[in-house]
Amino acid sequence: xxxxxxxxxxxxxxxxxxxxxxxxxxxxxxxxxxxxxxxxxxxxxxxxxxxxxxxxxxxxxxxxxxxxxxxxxxxxxxxxxxxxxxxxxxxxxxxxxxxxxxxxxxxxxxxxxxxxxxxxxxxxxxxxxxxxxxxxxxxxxxxxxxxxxxxxxxxxxxxxxxxxxxxxxxxxxxxxxxxxxxxxxxxxxxxxxxxxxxxxxxxxxxxxxxxxxxxxxxxxxxxxxxxxxxxxxxxxxxxxxxxxxxxxxxxxxxxxxxxxxxxxxxxxxxxxxxxxxxxxxxxxxxxxxxxxxxxxxxxxxxxxxxxxxxxxxxxxxxxxxxxxxxxxxxxxxxxxxxxxxxxxxxxxxxxxxxxxxxxxxxxxxxxxxxxxxxxxxxxxxxxxxxxxxxxxxxxx
Amino acid sequence: xxxxxxxxxxxxxxxxxxxxxxxxxxxxxxxxxxxxxxxxxxxxxxxxxxxxxxxxxxxxxxxxxxxxxxxxxxxxxxxxxxxxxxxxxxxxxxxxxxxxxxxxxxxxxxxxxxxxxxxxxxxxxxxxxxxxxxxxxxxxxxxxxxxxxxxxxxxxxxxxxxxxxxxxxxxxxxxxxxxxxxxxxxxxxxxxxxxxxxxxxxxxxxxxxxxxxxxxxxxxxxxxxxxxxxxxxxxxxxxxxxxxxxxx
Numbered sequence: 001x002x003x004x005x006x007x008x009x010x011x012x013x014x015x016x017x018x019x020x021x022x023x024x025x026x027x028x029x030x031x032x033x034x035x036x037x038x039x040x041x042x043x044x045x046x047x048x049x050x051x052x053x054x055x056x057x058x059x060x061x062x063x064x065x066x067x068x069x070x071x072x073x074x075x076x077x078x079x080x081x082x083x084x085x086x087x088x089x090x091x092x093x094x095x096x097x098x099x100x101x102x103x104x105x106x107x108x109x110x111x112x113x114x115x116x117x118x119x120x121x122x123x124x125x126x127x128x129x130x131x132x133x134x135x136x137x138x139x140x141x142x143x144x145x146x147x148x149x150x151x152x153x154x155x156x157x158x159x160x161x162x163x164x165x166x167x168x169x170x171x172x173x174x175x176x177x178x179x180x181x182x183x184x185x186x187x188x189x190x191x192x193x194x195x196x197x198x199x200x201x202x203x204x205x206x207x208x209x210x211x212x213x214x215x216x217x218x219x220x221x222x223x224x225x226x227x228x229x230x231x232x233x234x235x236x237x238x239x240x241x242x243x244x245x246x247x248x249x250x251x252x253x254x255x256x257x258x259x260x261x262x263x264x265x266x267x268x269x270x271x272x273x274x275x276x277x278x279x280x281x282x283x284x285x286x287x288x289x290x291x292x293x294x295x296x297x298x299x300x301x302x303x304x305x306x307x308x309x310x311x312x313x314x315x316x317x318x319x320x321x322x323x324x325x326x327x328x329x330x331x332x333x334x335x336x337x338x339x340x341x342x343x344x345x346x347x348x349x350x351x352x353x354x355x356x357x358x359x360x361x362x363x364x365x366x367x368x369x370x371x372x373x374x375x376x377x378x379x380x381x382x383x384x385x386x387x388x389x390x391x392x393x394x395x396x
Numbered sequence: 397x398x399x400x401x402x403x404x405x406x407x408x409x410x411x412x413x414x415x416x417x418x419x420x421x422x423x424x425x426x427x428x429x430x431x432x433x434x435x436x437x438x439x440x441x442x443x444x445x446x447x448x449x450x451x452x453x454x455x456x457x458x459x460x461x462x463x464x465x466x467x468x469x470x471x472x473x474x475x476x477x478x479x480x481x482x483x484x485x486x487x488x489x490x491x492x493x494x495x496x497x498x499x500x501x502x503x504x505x506x507x508x509x510x511x512x513x514x515x516x517x518x519x520x521x522x523x524x525x526x527x528x529x530x531x532x533x534x535x536x537x538x539x540x541x542x543x544x545x546x547x548x549x550x551x552x553x554x555x556x557x558x559x560x561x562x563x564x565x566x567x568x569x570x571x572x573x574x575x576x577x578x579x580x581x582x583x584x585x586x587x588x589x590x591x592x593x594x595x596x597x598x599x600x601x602x603x604x605x606x607x608x609x610x611x612x613x614x615x616x617x618x619x620x621x622x623x624x625x626x627x628x629x630x631x632x633x634x635x636x637x638x639x640x641x642x643x644x
Contacts, residue, residue, distance in 0.1 A: 351488040353472035356505030369492025
């Protein structure tokens with residue numbers, strides 16, 4: 001009897017070990033417990049389209065097929081690679097992944113409703129289509145659990161504006177785990193606006209992989225306001241000559257929020273340009289790590305990459321780390337990094353308070369003023385009021 | 397009406413481990429203009445900052461009553477709403493907030509009422525005219541890219557709009573050319589009335605051509621060592637602060 005118990009215990013132990021070894025891990029942030037326990041994808045993403053863009057929401061397999069045919073039209077050079085039949089996987093591998101592979105694999109496995117968005121709206125001929133993907137949870141008893149693996153293709157000489165908005169207004173905890181792949185064709189222009197305003201206890205792990213072909217352009221705005229845990233990664237491959245990318249990141253960290261923001265611009269083609277501009281404010285005992293990577297591959301001659309980071313520290317207890325990296329395999333390039341991490345901006349707050357503003361009002365004023373540029377961009381996709389309201393609420 | 401606007405007794409304050417104010421006594425009544433003079437490092441700006449409530453300074457002793465209330469127990473914004481104003485030696489630049497917007501916000505906070513747009517703008521523009529400030533500054537971000545003189549004018553414009561009970565002017569003359577000093581201090585003098593008071597901090601007395609103090613105090617090494625009238629300022633002009641240093 002004793003022996004049987006022992007064996008049973010040992011078996012249980014082995015099972016737990018096995019389960020743990022399969023659990024995705026991420027060494028950068030201690031992820032909240034239970035993040036990967038919930039595999040039900042129980043939040044519908046609403047998709048609204050203005051203008052002409054093809055939208056498919058399909059299961060994994062179908063999505064891959066559509067994706068494969070789309071990418072083969074866009075990437076003639078990669079015909080050979082397409083034969084392996086796992087194009088999405090291939091792209092995930094080719095673009096530098098900053099989330100752990102196990103997390104990517106887990107998302108791919110559990111994302112059941114994948115959106116596939118395709119723009120064939122020609123620049124100069126058609127209106128730029130605007131696609132809004134709203135993942136929101138209002139009053140409900142169930143936990144917000146959103147797992148997404150979406151693919152976006154903008155054809156050669158075409159344009160698309162994509163807004164991805166994550167909002168949890170319910171009292172329930174929630175989490176989002178997602179991958180977005182964006183292929184920008186030759187001479188195409190894509191605008192991607194991601195806005196994360198989940199609840200104060202939620203988790204958000206999101207990776208965006210982008211490839212830009214010759215003369216193509218991608219403009220990204222990433223706004224991080226909610227969630228207790230944030231893992232955000234953008235990897236852009238500037239594959240074609242004269243391709244361009246700009247990334248505007250804005251974040252507000254309050255209370256005990258933890259965030260790891262990782263932005264990579266990989267210059268592959270010649271004469272490519274990239275700009276990373278990150279602006280944030282930290283309050284309470286929030287912690288932030290910013291990783292800005294500018295990579296210049298051999299052949300990326302005459303390319304220019306710039307990154308700039310500005311952080312406002314509103315409390316002495318906050319923790320801000322900045323890890324810029326410049327990796328050059330090509331001589332004839334320009335890479336620039338500038339960071340300004342202020343100490344607690346006590347003087348400015350004191351000045352404003354001496355004019356009758358409360359501490360909270362003073363903080364709101366300096367934060368919103370510093371974010372003005374991105375707020376103006378948010379206005380163009382009708383998210384300004386929502387973002388300002390949340391900043392007000394968080395800094396109260 | 398209360399007898400004094402500000403009554404400071406035995407005020408001591410330090411920054412870090414260094415004691416800077418070593419027992420300051422000062423009483424200011426309605427209708428009075430006071431000038432505090434003193435050499436560099438005497439603690440003049442510290443006194444201004446401590447009275448306004450700068451968090452870097454720690455009050456280690458003494459008391460300060462403002463309109464009969466315990467000033468030192470009040471938060472910075474509460475002091476402002478109670479009617480205290482500080483014209484900063486180094487006004488902060490606040491990007492993204494226009495002068496016009498800021499004046500209206502501050503007026504709302506201090507008075508508790510959102511000022512009427514049309515009338516308020518007319519008042520502000522009249523004040524700017526008397527300060528020889530171009531109206532275009534209203535649309536600019538607060539102090540951003542302003543010259544030293546424009547920043548100080550912007551401070552006095554705020555003072556004029558907020559109409560405080562007590563305005564402390566911390567070296568408002570520094571960074572101003574002769575013409576600007578005249579414009580700024582004539583404006584300050586014109587804002588003085590029977591119900592308010594002004595405390596001017598300076599280390600030289602050129603401004604006394606334009607502003608007429610009722611009292612002159614000499615602050616040396618964290619204490620007020622001498623009090624008098626205009627004649628005292630003139631004596632300092634003649635022989636400097638050395639004589640007062642000896643008396644510490």
